[in-house]
Every structure is written in C-alpha cells, then in structure tokens.
Amino acid sequence: MNDTPLAILEDRDAFLRRHIGPTEAEQAEMARAIGYDSLAALIDATVPGSIRRREPMALAEPDTEEAVLARLRELAGRNRVLRSYLGMGYHDTHTPAVIQRNVLENPGWYTAYTPYQPEISQGRLEALLAYQQLVMDLTGMDLANASLLDEATAAAEAMTLLQRVNKKNRSNRFLVAADCHPQTLAVLRTRAEPLDIEIVVTEAEDPLASGDAFGLLLQYPGTHGEVRDLAPVIEAAHSCGTLVCVAADLLALLMLSPPGKAGADVVVGSSQRFGIPMGFGGPHAAFFATRDSYKRSTPGRIIGVSVDRYGQQALRMAMQTREQHIRREKATSNICTAQALLAIMAAFYAMYHGPYGLRRIAERVHRLTNLVAARLQAAGFTLANAHWFDTVTVHVGQQQAELLAAAESAGMNLRPVGDDRLGIALDETTTLADVADLLAVFGDRETLADDPAVASGLPAALARPVDYLLHPLFNSFQSETEMLRYLHRLEGRDIALNRAMIPLGSCTMKLNATSEMLPVTWPEFARIHPFAPASQTAGYRQLLDELSHMLRECTGYDAISLQPNAGSQGEYAGLLAIRRYHQARGAGHRDICLIPASAHGTNPASAALAGMRIVIVDCDGEGNVAMGDLKAKVEAHSEKLAAIMVTYPSTHGVFEESIVELCELIHAHGGQVYVDGANLNALIGIAAPGEFGADVSHLNLHKTFCIPHGGGGPGMGPIGVGAHLEPFLPSHPVMPVPGLANDNDVVSATPYGSASILPISWTYIALMGARGLTRASEVAILSANYIAHRLAPHFPILYTGRNGRVAHECIIDLRPLKEASGIGEEDVAKRLIDYGFHAPTMSFPVAGTLMVEPTESESLAEVDRFCDAMITIREEIRAVEEGRLPANDNPLVKAPHTLAEVTAEQWPHPYPRSQAAYPVDSLRNDKYWAPVGRVDNVYGDRNLFCACPAIDSYRAEAPEPA
C-alpha cells in the first residue's frame, strides 16, 4: 500500500494483499463503477460522520506471516505440556492423523457453513447423522442432536427442557448430585437464577432425600470417579414425578450399562475424548440425547433423513422451524452456532476405530486404572471410590501438597480434592510406563507389569456387551486407505470456501488464512487441560491478554470477557452483566428489553433466558428502527427499562443515522445499550460501538475475526463492555478469572471458552494491524456496494442508507418477481447451486429475500462471477414471466440438477440439458454437481427419522475384528 523503499524491505503489508481479494487498482475501479473517485470517498458517503472513530486503533504494526508465527511460537513455548490426570470431563486423546490432516486441518471441512442448504451439505450431514447415531447407541436413548457447546451448557439446556416437559411435578427445584463436575454446577446456578429455578446440591447416594423437585442431575461416573447404578435412583425419582438428566462419559459408556437402559430422560456429556484435543478448554462437541417424545423441545440442531425431488434418500436438518431464528421470543434455547466440526471429528474417530477398537481403548484405560488402584492400595493408600472406570480418588492426608508438587516436578498434573485427597484420571494416551511414573510419585518404584488378574473396579451388574455401533458406517473404514477415501468422498459432496464464495449475509464467510489455522494443532496449545495450573499456561495467558487488548482497541470498550463460546452465549453474558449492574444499583426491577423487529432470533431468545421481558420495536419503511415507536416504548417502560439490543450496522445492512441519538435516549431513561456485534465486519477501524454510545457487545470471532465456521461451529463470542459493567463479567469456579469476584456468573464450562481457537483471531489482528483491519472493513463495504450496484438494474435492492449506499451486505428483494413469475427466493438459491455457488442468506431478516455479503476476501473476479450468475438467473426468470417456459418446469424450480438426471436416457424438460448443467460457459472448466436433487422440506419433518438409515441391511451384531 505504501511503496517506500523501507516498505519493500519489510513488506509488512504482504499478508494484507493476500487477505483482501480485490487489488488496489481493482478497488479504485470498483469505487469508480459505483460513482466515487476513490474508496475513501465511498466510505465518507456511506458511513455517518457522527459515528466515525475519533482515534485510530492503537495496535502493533502489521507483520509478515513468518514473523507473526515466529512470535506465536515464542508464546506457545511458554506453555508447559504436562501429562494430565486432572479429569473433570477433559482427557488427553490421540487425534488419528488421518482425521487431523484431512478434517481438522482441511479447509474443505473447516470452512463450510451450517448445513441450511442440504443439497450442498450432504457430506457433513452424513457425518453429523453418524454423530447422532454414535450418541444414541452409547447413551441408549431414542434421539440425539448434532452437538451443543459444552457439557455444562448442555446440562443447563437439559434442566430447562425438563422443567418445560414435566407436567406432573411443577416444583421449581432442580437437584444436582454433589459429585457432578464443579463447572457444570456453576453454569447451572447461573442459568437457574433469572428463571427462578432453585438449585439444591444433594448427596449422590440418596439425592431425593433433599425433597421435591422437577428434575435431577446425576454424573456417571461421578467427578471423583465413582460408578453407581443409576437405575434405583432414577426409579425412585420417577415415582416422585422428578425427571432425570445424566451427564455421562462416552468412553465409560463403552463398558458401562447405558443411562437410557436405567430410565434416564436426558443424557448429556462431552465427546472431547473421542479424538478432540483438550485445547485449554475447547472447542469440543457436547451431546444431548433424549426421549423421542421430547424431540420437539430438544435444543440445537437435529439432522434427519428426507427425500429429494427424485424420491431418493437425502439428508436435511430436521425441524428447522424450531430454530431460535424463527421462534424468536418463543424460543426455548438461544443456541445457534454449536460445535459441528468437533462432532464430525468425533464421529470419524468412532468410525475409524469401530466398536471393537473403541472397546479395546476403553478396556485398556480401565485395566491401567485397576492397576493404579491395586498398587496404591498395596502401598497403604485408601481409595475414596468403591467402584471406578478410569478415575480414582486417593486419601493422602497431610501429604497432599507434597505429592502434588512431586507430581508436577515429575511432569504430571493430579487433581487436588478437598485438602486431603488427590484425583487421578487416566485416558487413551496413558501407557504402562506412565503408570510406573505415576506410582513412583506415590513412592511405589517396583517394576510394573500388566496383570490380568488385577481386580476390576466396575460393578459386575453394570457390565455391557458390545451392543453398539452396529451400523455399517462404523464398520467399514478401519483401514487408513478406506478412511482417507471416505473423508474425501464426503468432502467432495459439499460446497465450502475452498470451492466458491459463500455470500451469506450476517455470517461473514471471509478468508480463514492457513497461517491463522496452523497454531491450532500445535501441542503447546492443543494438549493443555483447561484447569492446568496457571504457572504452566503463561503463554496462553499472555496471548489472551494481548487479544483482549486488541479487541478493546477494535471496539472502543474498556474490558473484554473471553468466556462465551458463541455469539448467543455472548448475548447472554452481556445481558446478565446488565442485569447484575441494575441489581447492584438497587434497580433490579428493570427487566424490559427492547428489541427491534429486524433482530436476529438469538436476541429475544437470550433476553428471555436472562429473565427479561421483551418489547418489540417497529422498523420503518427504510428498514431503520422507527424512532417514533422507540420513543413511545421507552417512555411507556421508562421505570422498568433494562436494555435495548440493536444490531449495527442493522441486520438490514444499513448504517442507521440515528444510532447515537438512540443510545442517548436509552441512557436518559436508565437503560443500557447492547449492540449485537455480528456485523462488526463493517465497522472495525471505521467506528467503535464503545465510542458511539453502546455499553456492551459480543464479537462473533467466527465472523469478523477469521475463526472458520466449521459447518456450524466452533465459534467464539467474547464480549466487550464499558468500565461500569466490568465487575459483572463471568468468572469461573475452578480457575477464577483474575480481577473478578469468585461468585460472578459462569456462562461456559471453561474460563476462556474454546481457548485453542483464540490464536486464530490473535494471528489475524497481528497480521493486519490497524491499517489492514480498517482496509478490510472498507473493502467489505465496497464489495457489497459494488454488488448492489451491479444487481440493481435486475433486482430491487431492499434497503439503502445514506446516499443510497448499503453497508457490508445487501438484500435482494425477490417478492415482486415471485408475484410476476411464481419463482421465489428458494428457487434462486437452489439454481445458484447449478452455477457452483452457495446461496446467500434466505429470508433473513425479511421473508422472500436473499441477503448477500461478499466480505473483503473475495476477488473482483469471483464477485463478478456471482453477479453474472445472478443476472443470468434473472434472464431465466424472465423466460418464465413471459411464458416462454412453464411455471412448473423450468431450470429454476427443478434446480439443482444432478449429474444422474442430466445424463439419463430420458430428458422430460422443455429446456435443454446444456442449460440445466452449463448455463454459463465458465462452468465447463469447473463444475460442481449437487449429489442430490432438491430436498423435500416437509417430508423429513413429517416422517422424522434421525438415525443412520440402513445402507444394506443391519447386522445383528458388529463383526468381530479379523
């Protein structure tokens, strides 16, 4: 950008030129096409002066990929990777290399979007369906979803589901067994308070002695390793009308009788130890399994089996209308982004090992644990457990500190329990040599040999045969060659960013640069337990401090919490901070949350979870918040006003002029302003919510800050707040967040959410610097305006702001065309697949429209290819409008076309095959073929089937290994 001789020597903008698609010359050309002399002139005309940043961001100079990665290596080197025996729901595991390289490190998997468009998502839908099958098989339940954020929030979702569905027992009490993981209990307490649920911690042996309750949570095995028979407790609970959720360990379930068999109503847990690195807390997929009768109340996404236009089996997200996007204030959960990529990896891990391979892993871990138990007892220690699978707790009396220190200096972490016990949890990676080292810490240095006669810690009554994973998907890919080809086959069915632009409005599908992704699998980031002693995580802590500083600069806020692991969780954490702030000032009665009609559905869903009452504010004909209606509602609710939630730039894709006035109005009435930060990609470097009057925002790091979407997660949703809200940010019961009170709210299972993907955003910001980030925002706005300009002669552009400009996305209105031709937004979305594109966002925020967001990373060539496709599609619609093609048989309503149809003997359509497959010539060089025809939206919901369909015929039992 700045060709001084020094710039050539250092070339600090080298990455910027890779991240941003259009060259400088193209940027100028695009600006001129729209009618401006320069990019700067376009930005001046588009962004209201009243919100422009006063100060530039104080960030370090950008640097090259090599230099930034070298610095990150240095930070990583300050973390110490010890053998972890800490347990508590996090265990070391071997990520099979074939999965690490071909899924976790493969943009074909990690850059995909949530599978709302099933025709281009059949690969990941198959993997997610297998995940559901895996969870159903191991838990013994009827139905499972395709992941939640973490075990603790899954337990919280279970609590609220049980309260909703329990018609027999209307008590507001929820019992939690004392041997649940402490982080789960903390998240439950936070969730319960605004909903007037009373949490009662109770003895694990006899939980019902604590009295009447609508629900009960048990941990299986308990956090200290104890394995108890669930059946008698569940039976007793049911006889009082108390419903039961079991938080279970998947590896243990390979050997232990499943909770479903014992009568559990919900089973939750984490699939982390199925091949997903601990990553200092995440990301990992939580699971949620329940009874068939609760399926319509189940949170999160569920994959189901449907049929396509040809009547052939095709997969689809089932019951999409339950999503909070659609249910809004009637939503029962606010979860949106979940953990798809990690669920997919866990499913592949299970397929790669197969039922007997998994069983062997579980048996090995258990056998080594038996050995540890036997030798410790022989050495004179007493165990706190009567039974165990892979975790034992040892009474060590006064020796606790000494043994902990000895373990740490021998390179291992044990879990302190109370002040006189130590917990030891083994895992897949533990070897006989590790056990010898461990025993040496306890003074037992005798040589160690495997001893088949050593007593098992499992209660004989709970033994389980290999009665799971019988489906062929779990019995076909045990050789690496087969696995490799299967992964490649599935990947090939989908459109991800490695194939084409994904112009999804509100989702910001920008480049996830390879350099940003490299650190994720470095062992110094990947193999750290979330509760490892702070002295071992100095590198992480510095990285988190630096990232917090960067995000403060980007947003103008005073403090950051890195705990929320999705935007929805950020909304929740931010609203809780507002709630606590009002309570602390004696204004706890303030509970009204104003939300504009155009808001994303997570906004009202989060407000409801935070105990607020929702009042909807109208939008005017230009798509702006109607200031008249807002004033009326603010005045009507002045005494009770808690907050407003607005998205900026608006979900309609415009910079509203009135935002500063809006913030002042809310403050004048004692309310707080929550700005939904999903659209920050239009703002960074240009305007800062913390400067123009907002009090709190979440940042979807998986949108603006380059964490990939992973086919529906992971994500991260840290929040920025003004200094007055800082005391109310989330902390953590096991690893308190420095500077905050220990009893603050807790919104995630771990203190820094999905910490191991935070280096992605750190790297992005370090590579871009202030000028690069600002340029990225400018080019995002430029590209959206360029698309609006090119498409305006062909389609109405719904909303524009100042000078007829849009922000970083634009809405194409298809309603008039639908009137005239019967062709709607869905037909255009599906026809784009024939052109090799993922559809834009459909019918959000306005039904009957498509919202296009190109981002700064798409080259001018790709943006033009998209515009050309849209313009050609417009001509195809014209043929229907003018009666040249019938309304019920044309390339739009029959889209997408599969290779099988185009090459079939029969071609019944009134348009040629060549038009079906190659409507523009460029497709002859590179053609994506949808693997299925248009998927029936209704069939799959009417005939709900959420397990893997038979490939040939089911076998009665899994084949024995050769």
Ligand SMILES: *Cc1c(COP(=O)(O)O)cnc(C)c1O
């Ligand atoms: C994506 C989005 C959200 C939700 O964020 P998640 O990270 O998916 O939970 C909220 N609001 C808006 C406007 C969004 O686009």
